[in-house]
Amino acid sequence: MAKLKMKTVRIIALRQDRKRLLEHLQDNGLVQLTKSEKSREGFRRVDVSSQMQVFERNVELTEQALKILDNIRPEKAGMLASFKGRREIDPDEIGVIASNAKEVIETCSRIVELDKECSDNNAEQVRIKTQLAQLESWQKLDIPLNTTDTKSTAVFIGSLPELYTEERLKTALAAENPKLEFEFEIEFCESNTTNLVVFAPISQKEMAEEALRALGFARPMSPTSKVPKVKAEKLREKSKRLSEENKKAQEEIASFDKMREQIKYTQDYFRFRSDKYNVINNIDHSKHVFIIEGYVPEEDCEKLEALCTRAATCVVEFGDAGEDAPVKLKNNKLAEPAQGILTMYSPPGKTDLDPTPILAFFFYFFFGMMFSDAGYGLLLILGTALLIKIFKPDKKMRNNLKLFQYCGVSTMLWGLVFGSIFGDAPAAIAKLITGNEYVMAHSISNLGDPTPAILPWPIIDPQKDALVLMIISIAFGLVHILVGMGCKFVVCFRQKDYAGAFFDTGLWMLMLIGFAVLAAGMVFAPILMTIGAVIAIACAVGLILTQGRGKKGIVGKAIGGVASLYDITSYISDLLSYSRLLALGLTTGVMAQVFNMLATMMGTNVLGIVFMIVIFLLGHLINIGLNALGAYVHTMRLQYVEMFSKFYEGGGKEFEPFSLNSKYIKIQEDK
Amino acid sequence: MNGIFLAILGAAIATVLAGIGSAKGVGSAAQTSMGVLSEDSSMFGKMLVLTLLPGTQGLYGFIVGFLILVSSGVLSGAPTVTMAQGFAYAGASLAIGFGGLFSGIAQGKAAVSGIAMTAKDEKNFSKGMVSVTLVEIYALLAFIVSLLVVIQVPNFVA
Numbered sequence: 001m002a003k004l005k006m007k008t009v010r011i012i013a014l015r016q017d018r019k020r021l022l023e024h025l026q027d028n029g030l031v032q033l034t035k036s037e038k039s040r041e042g043f044r045r046v047d048v049s050s051q052m053q054v055f056e057r058n059v060e061l062t063e064q065a066l067k068i069l070d071n072i073r074p075e076k077a078g079m080l081a082s083f084k085g086r087r088e089i090d091p092d093e094i095g096v097i098a099s100n101a102k103e104v105i106e107t108c109s110r111i112v113e114l115d116k117e118c119s120d121n122n123a124e125q126v127r128i129k130t131q132l133a134q135l136e137s138w139q140k141l142d143i144p145l146n147t148t149d150t151k152s153t154a155v156f157i158g159s160l161p162e163l164y165t166e167e168r169l170k171t172a173l174a175a176e177n178p179k180l181e182f183e184f185e186i187e188f189c190e191s192n193t194t195n196l197v198v199f200a201p202i203s204q205k206e207m208a209e210e211a212l213r214a215l216g217f218a219r220p221m222s223p224t225s226k227v228p229k230v231k232a233e234k235l236r237e238k239s240k241r242l243s244e245e246n247k248k249a250q251e252e253i254a255s256f257d258k259m260r261e262q263i264k265y266t267q268d269y270f271r272f273r274s275d276k277y278n279v280i281n282n283i284d285h286s287k288h289v290f291i292i293e294g295y296v297p298e299e300d301c302e303k304l305e306a307l308c309t310r311a312a313t314c315v316v317e318f319g320d321a322g323e324d325a326p327v328k329l330k331n332n333k334l335a336e337p338a339q340g341i342l343t344m345y346s347p348p349g350k351t352d353l354d355p356t357p358i359l360a361f362f363f364y365f366f367f368g369m370m371f372s373d374a375g376y377g378l379l380l381i382l383g384t385a386l387l388i389k390i391f392k393p394d395k396k397m398r399n400n401l402k403l404f405q406y407c408g409v410s411t412m413l414w415g416l417v418f419g420s421i422f423g424d425a426p427a428a429i430a431k432l433i434t435g436n437e438y439v440m441a442h443s444i445s446n447l448g449d450p451t452p453a454i455l456p457w458p459i460i461d462p463q464k465d466a467l468v469l470m471i472i473s474i475a476f477g478l479v480h481i482l483v484g485m486g487c488k489f490v491v492c493f494r495q496k497d498y499a500g501a502f503f504d505t506g507l508w509m510l511m512l513i514g515f516a517v518l519a520a521g522m523v524f525a526p527i528l529m530t531i532g533a534v535i536a537i538a539c540a541v542g543l544i545l546t547q548g549r550g551k552k553g554i555v556g557k558a559i560g561g562v563a564s565l566y567d568i569t570s571y572i573s574d575l576l577s578y579s580r581l582l583a584l585g586l587t588t589g590v591m592a593q594v595f596n597m598l599a600t601m602m603g604t605n606v607l608g609i610v611f612m613i614v615i616f617l618l619g620h621l622i623n624i625g626l627n628a629l630g631a632y633v634h635t636m637r638l639q640y641v642e643m644f645s646k647f648y649e650g651g652g653k654e655f656e657p658f659s660l661n662s663k664y665i666k667i668q669e670d671k
Numbered sequence: 672m673n674g675i676f677l678a679i680l681g682a683a684i685a686t687v688l689a690g691i692g693s694a695k696g697v698g699s700a701a702q703t704s705m706g707v708l709s710e711d712s713s714m715f716g717k718m719l720v721l722t723l724l725p726g727t728q729g730l731y732g733f734i735v736g737f738l739i740l741v742s743s744g745v746l747s748g749a750p751t752v753t754m755a756q757g758f759a760y761a762g763a764s765l766a767i768g769f770g771g772l773f774s775g776i777a778q779g780k781a782a783v784s785g786i787a788m789t790a791k792d793e794k795n796f797s798k799g800m801v802s803v804t805l806v807e808i809y810a811l812l813a814f815i816v817s818l819l820v821v822i823q824v825p826n827f828v829a
Contacts, residue, residue, distance in 0.1 A: 344797040463822065466815075466819060466822055467819065573808075576808070579811060579815055583731070583814055583815060583818075586734065586818070587730055587731070587734055594737055597746075626726070626730065630727060633800060636800070637800075637801050637804040640797070640801045641801055641804075641805070
């Protein structure tokens, strides 16, 4: 029901028992260990970081291998697989995993190696591709690209940066040097390159070179000693071989698919070990003993002591934990799912009380009011129950599902109050079949309505009784805020801050109640109005007198007191914020009604029935998605902004015990 | 001369203006969230929630529009709307129309920042989400004003 009381613990044990003791602590996850930067006098640290690094590397290696495996052979996982819990394994199985670890790590190394080969090959393929593209333009050439001069002839192979026909080239070269004798062959030309071979007598080599350079002649980037065509053929062969190799490598990786589970378990195994070594790194050792310090919830103290004395020769000392102790919450089954919502905001700080039960109640209540449909509520209950049953999710996911299950119950009840079962589906279908008008139920403001009703009890119809519902919403809001302020009152009282409790919180609470009585008086009895007004005015006077008490001088005190009345605006805006209960409740109902109307539009022939079923399913699915999201977000907001702002500080640290921190497996507890 | 045109105009104003607001809001939020998802697709659930938050304005507008169509009798095929009632519908629709338009855009901007914040650290998600819903109250107030008028209009005589 509350924050668990924490104790500090110090365990002093013999070094020879270290492994056993740590393993037991890790298996049971009772203690959060504290780390200190330096060791105390007379003790020293044992450096095991090299072993730890090996384990961490193994974890990384397996992660990498799994990723590669996933790319090549994606894991078959259903859409709902994320609900699935970790697999429970027998404690003995850990031994088996440990003995297979070497083999698995070798497999992982092999996978990573194969993957590297593949990527190397791919890089090579790219290189080959560019080379081939270059050779493409030399296909006609029947001598190697790096052919050099013969005894009598100078050979120039290369390209000019312009498009030349034979005629133009002849003229161009002649214009450069009329004395030059030459012969040439154009191999390839396109808009801004011309590949060509030029022959000239060896005696005119320099002249030819100069003439060509003037035209912008350049030799090929990577001349080869083979005829271009042959070279290209060779490259293509190589590329083919590489892709075959790749295929083979990928097949080999895929063949490790069956090892996937084993790799996962091994990863967790190494994770456990690296965690353990991380702890060893941080504990103080003397020649014969070592010391572990940490926090443990009071209720687990005995269990811890028994555990330690069984596992090792040791001394266990408990002490009172200070205010900085981590927070562990414990709540009953109904409230527990809301702990996640609380920790999402912030775990309770030093002075906070644990608001989970209150939070849980209002969370379910407001969610139900905003989602408000008996059909949807039932679907939520059944859906979450089914998910829990089939997938046996982990505690956290299970709690989330439970949260929605309880919200579903509330949704269903509110749906009955608002007379909404898949919107007005029963009425719409009844109308479709009989042709007569039906309503879901008679609303409280219109009980004499002669139209036949589906539900026998009177309902609050958000459409017809919007004003009534708005007042109800704000009244719920008032209760919510008052409860929040009540918590503040208790917190102040506990800290002996009586002024804070009575003046800052109590007076405002009374004032709000006064206003509520006043408002009720307007509807029911004028005498209540007077009572309410008296209460409110008295409180206002009280506030003016007390709120300036921190200020200096009479004037300062008076101004402080009067100024504090301005806070009334924030209370009013808080209260108005609860009108979203009406708005979202109405939205669900009207949207559902729209879809029902669309669904029953086509009449009762076969086509119409098919159409109806499709639209009905699709429409309500959309409506559930949109409005469940809205209800979730807005009920959360009402808790965080409107209620928590009244009393909750937060800022605590969560209790994170030294335990088997795993991703895939969970060790069964001994029963 | 009766007020059918004005009633339908009101339904259109409510649906379209609020719809534009939501479309702009959701649109910019979706753009940002896709940028985040391209880096880390595991955040899809959280991104979806933040992206959808500015979508409610469109819903409110649609509901007001729908209620106008129902209560003016356009949907049942026998509209009975006086001129005064028509003007009342049109006037009522302005609240959620403009309220939805501007709050949708504003909420979209807030959602973009919320997404950026969540992308940096997933723990910020709930804070971002709550901050984004702060904008929503103004759309809600507009919606409730429109709603209260629309359900009362059939009782107007004259």
